[in-house]
Amino acid sequence: MPAPAPAGAPVISVRGAGIRFRRNRRGRRNFKDLFAGSSRRSRPGEFWALRNVSFDARPGEAIGVVGRNGQGKSTLLKLVAEVILPDEGTVSVDAGVAPLIEITGGFVNDLTVRDNVYLTAGLHGMARADIDARFDEIIEFAEIADFVDTPYKHLSSGMKVRIAFSVISRLEEPVMLVDEVLAVGDRAFREKCYQRIEELLAGGRTLFFVSHNEKDLRRFCTRGLYLDKGALVLDGPIADVLGAYNADYHPPKPK
Amino acid sequence: MAGSAGAVQRSEASRYRHVLWLLTTRDLKVRYSTSALGYLWSILDPLVMSGIYWFVFTQVVKRDIGEDPYIVFLLCGLLPWMWFSGAASDATRAFLSEAKLVRSTKIPRTIWVFRLIAAKGFEFLASLPVLAFFAIAFGAQLNLNVLLWPLAFVLQTILLMGVGLVVAPLVVFFRDLERAVKLVLRFLFYASPIVYASSNLPPAFHFWAAFNPLSGIFSLYRAAFFAEQLDWFYVVVSAGMALVLLGVGLVVFRRSIRAVLKEI
Numbered sequence: 458m459p460a461p462a463p464a465g466a467p468v469i470s471v472r473g474a475g476i477r478f479r480r481n482r483r484g485r486r487n488f489k490d491l492f493a494g495s496s497r498r499s500r501p502g503e504f505w506a507l508r509n510v511s512f513d514a515r516p517g518e519a520i521g522v523v524g525r526n527g528q529g530k531s532t533l534l535k536l537v538a539e540v541i542l543p544d545e546g547t548v549s550v551d552a553g554v555a556p557l558i559e560i561t562g563g564f565v566n567d568l569t570v571r572d573n574v575y576l577t578a579g580l581h582g583m584a585r586a587d588i589d590a591r592f593d594e595i596i597e598f599a600e601i602a603d604f605v606d607t608p609y610k611h612l613s614s615g616m617k618v619r620i621a622f623s624v625i626s627r628l629e630e631p632v633m634l635v636d637e638v639l640a641v642g643d644r645a646f647r648e649k650c651y652q653r654i655e656e657l658l659a660g661g662r663t664l665f666f667v668s669h670n671e672k673d674l675r676r677f678c679t680r681g682l683y684l685d686k687g688a689l690v691l692d693g694p695i696a697d698v699l700g701a702y703n704a705d706y707h708p709p710k711p712k
Numbered sequence: 713m714a715g716s717a718g719a720v721q722r723s724e725a726s727r728y729r730h731v732l733w734l735l736t737t738r739d740l741k742v743r744y745s746t747s748a749l750g751y752l753w754s755i756l757d758p759l760v761m762s763g764i765y766w767f768v769f770t771q772v773v774k775r776d777i778g779e780d781p782y783i784v785f786l787l788c789g790l791l792p793w794m795w796f797s798g799a800a801s802d803a804t805r806a807f808l809s810e811a812k813l814v815r816s817t818k819i820p821r822t823i824w825v826f827r828l829i830a831a832k833g834f835e836f837l838a839s840l841p842v843l844a845f846f847a848i849a850f851g852a853q854l855n856l857n858v859l860l861w862p863l864a865f866v867l868q869t870i871l872l873m874g875v876g877l878v879v880a881p882l883v884v885f886f887r888d889l890e891r892a893v894k895l896v897l898r899f900l901f902y903a904s905p906i907v908y909a910s911s912n913l914p915p916a917f918h919f920w921a922a923f924n925p926l927s928g929i930f931s932l933y934r935a936a937f938f939a940e941q942l943d944w945f946y947v948v949v950s951a952g953m954a955l956v957l958l959g960v961g962l963v964v965f966r967r968s969i970r971a972v973l974k975e976i
Binding site: 476478479535538539540541542544554556558559560561562563565567568572576579580581582 | 727730731734735738741742745746812813814815816817818819969970973974
């Protein structure tokens with residue numbers, strides 16, 4: 458292994474994974490195309506967002522995913538979260554995943570914060586009794602004790618993100634995916650989130666972290682994956698990966 | 713120090729049911745918490761519809777279709793029709809209306825479709841008191857065939873699962889389907905024994921009507937009040953059609969889900 462990996466069977470195993478997307482996402486097909494035969498439906502405007510990506514992640518590893526915009530970082534995270542499926546290769550995840558991806562996505566505007574907490578935590582597989590036990594903790598972390606019975610839509614956007622982070626980060630799942638969600642929110646809350654992530658890491662969670670912030674990457678991650686043009690260019694200790702990334706795209710400024 | 717140590721390990725099936733239940737009740741909760749009339753809406757629609765048809769076919773034109781009391785005959789077809797058409801048209805938005813949730817949450821994927829069928833099914837059950845009310849008011853006699861209702865319910869669920877599994881993923885690629893489904897539903901309303909009975913059809917159509925799976929299902933519902941409406945040939949063909957559709961649906965769904973998730 459390139460990185461000092463903790464022992465144990467891999468929780469995430471990605472083998473030759475590839476996924477392609479249509480370049481022109483707006484170009485909806487219609488009935489005419491459906492009946493126009495397969496030749497017209499062969500899709501030339503597709504590109505591989507990721508291809509031939511293979512790696513293992515062991516319990517307790519903290520992996521930072523590095524790369525420029527549009528090089529497949531978020532796609533990789535979504536593959537690991539299993540909200541999209543690879544077109545070739547396999548992605549197997551042997552543990553529950555707490556995805557901090559579009560975290561406010563599951564929240565329903567017309568329901569109260571309380572209902573939303575039960576709904577979202579439940580959708581991610583938490584049992585009702587567990588939610589009962591953690592409910593106060595979740596609300597306290599999000600600092601919105603006064604708004605528990607307020608419809609979600611009346612919360613400020615900061616509060617929305619806070620409660621969403623609070624719920625997902627209490628899922629107690631062995632794998633945690635963080636996709637730049639923390640760019641929002643004030644600095645104090647962000648620091649609190651980071652402390653929570655460190656807590657979870659100390660508790661032996663596996664972390665996938667996508668960020669453009671070098672400081673954050675160094676703070677949490679021991680291992681890095683460098684994605685460029687849909688390929689996994691480098692898999693190694695985070696310092697090496699950041700070094701390679703910077704060498705490619707941020708040549709050191711002359712002093 | 714594995715994180716899953718504290719989490720309750722649950723079987724696939726119970727997790728499936730749990731998530732299906734969560735999303736179904738969420739839909740109903742949203743519906744009832746955002747409208748003042750709430751429950752009334754699930755019965756108001758069939759009430760107005762059946763009121764119109766009752767007026768046209770008993771007060772305006774001289775009717776020789778259906779059975780007496782006509783309002784009970786009508787509701788026996790109209791209420792399950794509301795479930796069918798409501799769920800089928802909701803299925804066109806199964807993924808589109810929940811795009812953000814689909815993108816961020818991993819749940820068994822057929823639930824995106826089945827939750828809609830379940831929610832409309834609950835509304836159907838909630839509208840049955842309307843039928844009971846009119847049956848009592850007009851003195852319609854309930855007979856033992858009411859025991860066939862669970863069969864009708866199951867057949868209709870299977871049929872809707874098949875329809876939903878075909879429609880929901882395809883709409884994502886062919887938006888035209890959304891309107892096509894609405895059109896087909898309007899056609900199907902008159903092509904199904906709702907305002908009339910299958911036995912009222914000209915003999916030439918009698919055989920072919922069986923291939924509308926709703927014929928057999930509605931005949932089961934109606935048999936509870938009108939024993940002569942029960943036609944086992946229709947029921948058997950309906951069951952066959954529903955199962956075939958479910959099979960087709962499962963194949964379509966499995967083949968297209970990968971592309972659907974990318975498109976959402």
